[in-house]
Amino acid sequence: MSLAAIKEKAAALKAGFVDSGAQPVDCPVLLPADTLLDLYGEDIRTRAFLTHDPVRGEVILRPDFTVPVVQKHMAEGAEPARYTYAGEIFRRQEEHPERPSEYHQVGYEVFDRADPAGADAEVFARFSEVLAPYGLRAVVGDIGILIAAVAGLEASEARKAALMRHIWRPRRFRALLDRYAGRAAVPSSRAALLASPDPLSLAGPMIGLRGAAEIAARVDALRADAQDPPLPGDQVELLEALVRVSETCGNALEQLRDIAVDMPAIAGAVDRMAARCEALAARGIDVSSLMFDANFGRTSMEYYDGFVFGFTARGRPDWPLVASGGRYDALTRQLGQGREIPAVGGVIRPGLLVDLEEAA
Amino acid sequence: MSVKLGVPSKGRLMDKTFDWFGARGIGLARSGSEREYSGEVTGVDGVELVLLSAGEIPRELAAGRIHLGVTGTDLVQEKLVQWDQKVAPLAELGFGHADLIVAVPSCWVDVNTLDDLDAAAAAFRARHGFRMRIATKYHRLVRAYLHEGGVSDYQLVDSQGATEGTVKNLTAEAIADITSSGETLRANHLKILAEEPVLRSQATLFKSRIAPLEAGERETMRLLQDRLGL
Numbered sequence: 001m002s003l004a005a006i007k008e009k010a011a012a013l014k015a016g017f018v019d020s021g022a023q024p025v026d027c028p029v030l031l032p033a034d035t036l037l038d039l040y041g042e043d044i045r046t047r048a049f050l051t052h053d054p055v056r057g058e059v060i061l062r063p064d065f066t067v068p069v070v071q072k073h074m075a076e077g078a079e080p081a082r083y084t085y086a087g088e089i090f091r092r093q094e095e096h097p098e099r100p101s102e103y104h105q106v107g108y109e110v111f112d113r114a115d116p117a118g119a120d121a122e123v124f125a126r127f128s129e130v131l132a133p134y135g136l137r138a139v140v141g142d143i144g145i146l147i148a149a150v151a152g153l154e155a156s157e158a159r160k161a162a163l164m165r166h167i168w169r170p171r172r173f174r175a176l177l178d179r180y181a182g183r184a185a186v187p188s189s190r191a192a193l194l195a196s197p198d199p200l201s202l203a204g205p206m207i208g209l210r211g212a213a214e215i216a217a218r219v220d221a222l223r224a225d226a227q228d229p230p231l232p233g234d235q236v237e238l239l240e241a242l243v244r245v246s247e248t249c250g251n252a253l254e255q256l257r258d259i260a261v262d263m264p265a266i267a268g269a270v271d272r273m274a275a276r277c278e279a280l281a282a283r284g285i286d287v288s289s290l291m292f293d294a295n296f297g298r299t300s301m302e303y304y305d306g307f308v309f310g311f312t313a314r315g316r317p318d319w320p321l322v323a324s325g326g327r328y329d330a331l332t333r334q335l336g337q338g339r340e341i342p343a344v345g346g347v348i349r350p351g352l353l354v355d356l357e358e359a360a
Numbered sequence: 361m362s363v364k365l366g367v368p369s370k371g372r373l374m375d376k377t378f379d380w381f382g383a384r385g386i387g388l389a390r391s392g393s394e395r396e397y398s399g400e401v402t403g404v405d406g407v408e409l410v411l412l413s414a415g416e417i418p419r420e421l422a423a424g425r426i427h428l429g430v431t432g433t434d435l436v437q438e439k440l441v442q443w444d445q446k447v448a449p450l451a452e453l454g455f456g457h458a459d460l461i462v463a464v465p466s467c468w469v470d471v472n473t474l475d476d477l478d479a480a481a482a483a484f485r486a487r488h489g490f491r492m493r494i495a496t497k498y499h500r501l502v503r504a505y506l507h508e509g510g511v512s513d514y515q516l517v518d519s520q521g522a523t524e525g526t527v528k529n530l531t532a533e534a535i536a537d538i539t540s541s542g543e544t545l546r547a548n549h550l551k552i553l554a555e556e557p558v559l560r561s562q563a564t565l566f567k568s569r570i571a572p573l574e575a576g577e578r579e580t581m582r583l584l585q586d587r588l589g590l
Contacts, residue, residue: 041491041512042503094441094500165482165512172510175475189472189554203467207549208527210468210484210492218470218480 006104009350010086013106016130017084022108025083027068029090033058036067039303039334049090049101061090065107066303066328067335070343073111074336080112086350099320100351109345111332117272119344120307120327121279127311127323127346128285134356136311136322140249141296142276143167143326144306145256145269149239152265155180156228158221170298177239182230193219194226238263245294249277252292276307303331307344313356322356323348362408363573363580366420366429369397369411373563376455377430384588404587406580415439417566422446424570427581434460434538434561438498447566450590456563458538460498462505463550465527465534472554474509477534481513484533495519495532498558502536505558524548 018024030053036044037058044050048063062068065085073081086106093099108126112119128138150163159180166172178184186194193199199219206212238259245255253274260267277287297308306327313319325346333340367388368374378388387402388409399409410426417431418439430453436443464471471480481492492514496502499516506514517532524544526532536558539545545552565588573581 037515042515043507043512045499045516046503046507097442162479162482166510169510169512172478175510179475187473187475187554190476193469193472199469203469205549206465206467208465208467208533209488209530210465210480210533212467214483214487215468215470218483222470 005354006351009354010104010106013130013348013350014084014086017082017106017108017126020126022082022084025069025072025085026087027062027065027072027085029062029088030059031062031068032056033060035071035335036060036063039067039331046094047091049092062088063091064089064347065105066109066331066345069107069109070328070332070335073341074332074339077111079341080110080114082111083107083109083345104350105347106350107345107347109343111341111343113342116306116327116342116344117275117279119342120276121283121285123325123344123346124280124307124309125283125285127309127325127348130348131311131323131353134322134353135314137291137314138309138311139291139293139296141293141298141308142269142273142306143297143304143308145266145273145294146243146298147305148266148269149242149263152263153231153235153239155231156225158225159228159231168298170295177231177236180228180231181233181236190222194223234262242266243294245292247292249280249287249290249292252294253277272306297326303328305330309346313352319352320349322352361574361577362406363428363577363584364408364410364426364571365401366410366412366417366426366431367399368414368417368430373414373430373456374411377453377563380453380455381588386584386587404580404584406576407584418443418447421566421568422570424568424572427568427571427573427577428584429566429568430563431566432456432458432561433564434458434498434501434559436564436566437559438501441500446569448569449564450567450585451565451588453563453565456561458540458561459557460501460536460538460559460561461552461557462494462502462534462536462555463524463539463545463552466546466549466551468551474506474511474553474555477553478509478511478513481511485513491515492534493517493532494534494536495523495526496536497523498536498538501558505536509555524550 033050049061051059053059069083088102089105090102093101108123110119110123146167150160153160163173163176166176200212200216242259245252247255256270260270281287297304304326308326310321311323313322323346327344329340329342332343367377381388385403389400391398391400397411399411401407401409412420414431415435417429418436420426421429422440436447440446471477484492494514495517497520502516519526523535523537525548526535
């Protein structure tokens with residue numbers, strides 16, 4: 001496949017989005033690194049190229065468009081807004097050296113407060129339409145349901161905050177859940193600490209920036225946590241049943257409604273999913289055959305906190321997603337410093353579409 | 361042409377490597393003056409000794425410029441992406457033992473596991489407005505280890521030496537470094553987390569999967585491996 005073919009495909013996709021009312025935007029390739037480091041922490045270094053500018057400090061080669069587009073919108077955009085863009089992004093591929101570290105993305109982002117379900121459906125339907133000739137397999141999910149379930153647990157605020165912080169790290173989430181449910185043994189070091197009447201007296205010389213008050217505060221927090229009753233077993237089972245839901249949208253909705261009977265905290269989120277399914281159907285999407293996976297988007301898409309979707313190429317299990325996206329209200333809250341704007345969008349990889357055309 | 365064997369160019373690692381080969385009937389020695397980095401091989405024909413810094417040996421193996429090399433597992437795994445596709449370990453040499461570990465101040469009585477470290481990091485960030493700093497020179501290995509362990513809200517800061525001193529000097533809150541006995545850590549009021557180390561390392565003889573072998577070299581390689589009992 002040639003670069004010219006990819007650029008041509010990218011331009012055509014972008015033109016299509018412009019035709020349907022999106023405003024074209026462009027972003028610099030070299031971005032200040034602090035925002036992305038703040039959002040993703042050290043993990044961004046394994047996924048993106050960071051380098052040092054003698055004047056601007058640490059800079060990053062654009063790893064995606066979403067963050068700069070949100071920043072641009074927050075700084076100068078008017079609502080509601082629809083944006084499209086096309087260009088190269090840069091990703092380190094330590095785990096998959098066979099994958100390119102520079103590739104094109106075409107994106108479509110919708111900032112609209114009025115009708116979230118409608119905006120979700122609009123983005124997904126636009127992508128389905130554009131991607132229809134390629135016979136891709138679509139899957140959707142909804143991180144919002146899991147967030148609602150955690151918020152509704154009968155647990156201390158500290159425990160809920162810890163679970164919430166690790167929703168995008170399923171293994172760590174699971175380990176915390178096991179501990180809070182009393183299913184994992186307390187580490188011996190923790191037991192010894194809790195048994196000691198004055199553990200700080202054994203601390204020895206205090207060194208470093210993390211002071212005695214901070215250490216004492218955490219010891220107190222651990223003591224309080226040890227007094228918390230274990231999470232009720234039925235709630236843990238419901239949470240586990242919830243993340244196992246993997247069905248066509250109609251069946252998934254039915255299963256989630258069953259779970260919501262015993263877990264009323266998710267009822268609102270399930271209603272929102274139902275409204276989205278209706279909005280999708282109204283746009284001609286066959287919801288009865290569309291796959292829903294409650295775990296989708298939990299590992300690779302840290303800023304998505306509601307609707308999520310992906311399109312995979314059939315017979316290409318080794319490929320990354322050909323297109324993906326979702327809702328990222330929380331990201332706009334984090335970048336907006338007090339302001340927020342409900343946002344949903346997605347990206348397509350034109351290079352993979354060209355590959356599919358050439359293989360056909 | 362000859363089979364090129366890369367060996368650390370100085371210190372205990374070089375001496376012990378020479379001893380290990382010597383015990384198997386292969387004489388390795390520096391030629392010329394103490395300062396000249398060239399060597400000679402006796403006991404087998406067609407092998408050329410290349411003296412290099414231990415830190416450069418992984419790169420030279422991966423580039424195929426040497427066929428064999430002695431270096432630490434830690435250096436190979438830190439410096440080579442997908443190291444097992446570029447080099448193959450032939451023998452662990454039984455010296456140069458060291459663990460790559462994460463250590464925190466001993467006064468952190470509340471932190472003993474990765475789970476504790478993650479919780480302390482979250483509270484630290486909320487209080488100080490920046491992510492907890494962990495000083496190390498093993499960025500890739502430590503990042504992968506902490507990712508695996510579900511630790512977030514930390515940042516790695518580069519420290520190429522005297523890493524144990526960074527906590528006292530307030531340039532880091534914790535460290536990740538190689539230790540053999542743990543004495544330096546104790547002297548600096550640090551303790552090792554009660555977890556599996558990031559890596560257990562020792563001096564290892566590696567073979568390059570990249571360096572091409574001509575017919576004669578292949579025969580030499582076979583002979584050498586035979587002599588070494590591999």
